[in-house]
Amino acid sequence: MSRVGSLGAALVGVLLLTGCSGDPKVVHQVVPTPEAVVTDYDASKEPSAAVLALVPAAATTLEVTDFDQLRLVLGFSTLDGATPGPERDRFWEKVPHTAALSEGLLRPADQRLRNQFGISQDDVSWEASWSGESGKGWVLAFHDKVPMPAIHRAVEAGVGPLAGAVVDDTRHLVTSAAPPEAADSWGADPALVALTGTEAVSTYVERGCTPFDTVFGAGMEKQLAAAPAAALHGLDELDAWSVALGTELVTVQLGEKRGDAFDRVRLADVMPPTDPDFGLVMSRGVADPASGRLGYVLNDPATAARLTREGHLPFTVCPS
Numbered sequence: 039m040s041r042v043g044s045l046g047a048a049l050v051g052v053l054l055l056t057g058c059s060g061d062p063k064v065v066h067q068v069v070p071t072p073e074a075v076v077t078d079y080d081a082s083k084e085p086s087a088a089v090l091a092l093v094p095a096a097a098t099t100l101e102v103t104d105f106d107q108l109r110l111v112l113g114f115s116t117l118d119g120a121t122p123g124p125e126r127d128r129f130w131e132k133v134p135h136t137a138a139l140s141e142g143l144l145r146p147a148d149q150r151l152r153n154q155f156g157i158s159q160d161d162v163s164w165e166a167s168w169s170g171e172s173g174k175g176w177v178l179a180f181h182d183k184v185p186m187p188a189i190h191r192a193v194e195a196g197v198g199p200l201a202g203a204v205v206d207d208t209r210h211l212v213t214s215a216a217p218p219e220a221a222d223s224w225g226a227d228p229a230l231v232a233l234t235g236t237e238a239v240s241t242y243v244e245r246g247c248t249p250f251d252t253v254f255g256a257g258m259e260k261q262l263a264a265a266p267a268a269a270l271h272g273l274d275e276l277d278a279w280s281v282a283l284g285t286e287l288v289t290v291q292l293g294e295k296r297g298d299a300f301d302r303v304r305l306a307d308v309m310p311p312t313d314p315d316f317g318l319v320m321s322r323g324v325a326d327p328a329s330g331r332l333g334y335v336l337n338d339p340a341t342a343a344r345l346t347r348e349g350h351l352p353f354t355v356c357p358s
Contacts, residue, residue: 040273043261076225079209079217085179086243086282087235090225092211094218097168100243103140104164107239111285119152119161126160137283137339139347140165143176146312149196155192157184164281175214182210187251208254225314229278238282239339242346247276247356252349258310259358263321266308274298281346288320288342290332290353299325303332304353312350314341 043265076083076090080323086102093100109117115131133141144151144159152158161184167176176199180189186207194198194210204213217223224230233243250259250270262270274297290300303323306316319341320334332353345351 055076074228074231074309076223076231078225079211084235084237085166086181086238086241086280087231089166089177090231090234091220091223092213092217093168093224094170094172095172095222095226096172096173096226097175097224098245099170100166100168100224101139101240102166102241103138104241105142105241106163107237108136108138112136112237115251116158119156119158119184121160122184134341137239137285137336137343139242139283139343140167143167143178143199147200150197151192152276154195155188157188157192177214178212180210181213183212186210194223202219226266229242229293232293233278233280234279236282236289236291238284240283240288240343241280242283242353243278245278247279248349248354251357253352254310254312254350260308267358268358269301269305269308270334270355272298273301273355275357276354277323279354279358281351283339283342283346284336285339286336288334288336290334292326292330292332292353294330295331296327296330299330300329302353309352309355312345312352314345314350316345316350316352319345 062174076087077090077301080088081224082088085104086100089100089102109115109129112129112132114125117129119126125289130142130145142148142159144162144163144164147158156325161180164174165178165179166176180338186205189200189212190205193205196202199214200212202214204210204216207212220226230243231246251257260272276292278293280291292302296302303325305322312318319338320338322335324333325331
């Protein structure tokens with residue numbers, strides 16, 4: 039079974055069982071027990087889990103785009119830097135219509151990288167970026183066959199975002215700065231580790247909830263009727279969450295033992311519409327309070343990525 043197939047099987051069955059009901063039903067998924075902490079980079083893990091050891095503890099958001107997964111689901115599984123130009127162009131024409139959170143960090147400098155150094159964005163397996171009060175950072179994971187000396191030369195030449203980057207020859211990684219010590223990374227936080235590792239085109243992780251005005255628009259909270267206002271007051275605190283965007287399905291993780299899982303999946307139905315309307319982008323929500331997982335059918339992948347980046351996800355809203 040393909041990587042996408044295994045993800046689809048996990049939620050499609052759930053949606054078939056619950057799709058005819060008016061209210062969300064409990065979801066009993068078989069969920070692998072995650073590691074408590076991630077002490078080192080492991081290329082065998084899903085990118086959203088592998089990257090945690092490289093993300094500084096001070097970061098508050100993380101975006102991961104799995105380009106190998108994108109190539110697979112779009113029918114370009116063998117595409118790399120040596121692929122003929124027309125086929126590469128067809129792939130990149132399709133990417134903006136997917137749930138990719140990035141269209142390629144190296145793309146703006148791709149032609150120079152290809153002409154002068156023999157490498158390109160098409161040699162990147164996956165990439166991630168993070169941000170927080172202490173600044174921003176990123177990591178690129180290259181395919182094993184990519185010649186690392188060429189990457190060194192591009193870094194030394196200061197090409198595009200590679201200027202000042204750090205190259206890890208052994209692990210085929212390039213990072214915007216030296217990676218943190220294990221104890222000072224996201225991998226040292228069991229709560230964040232538990233939110234990652236789901237197979238996906240893209241994964242977004244954030245610490246903390248999202249202010250009401252960000253999700254639904256400034257001033258909208260004051261216009262809430264009594265029932266929606268009560269639903270907002272009844273929510274539990276949300277310390278961190280993740281969204282794994284696939285090709286047909288979305289998996290949300292809020293952390294274990296969420297007594298408000300059903301309430302959060304219903305918020306899109308009782309609150310003012312987001313812009314664009316969340317319910318048209320992700321639909322047929324289901325929930326499992328025990329695992330803290332929500333699941334949705336993905337109707338519009340590109341818009342789902344936009345809603346995620348812009349913070350218009352109703353289930354992430356802060357309690358009033």
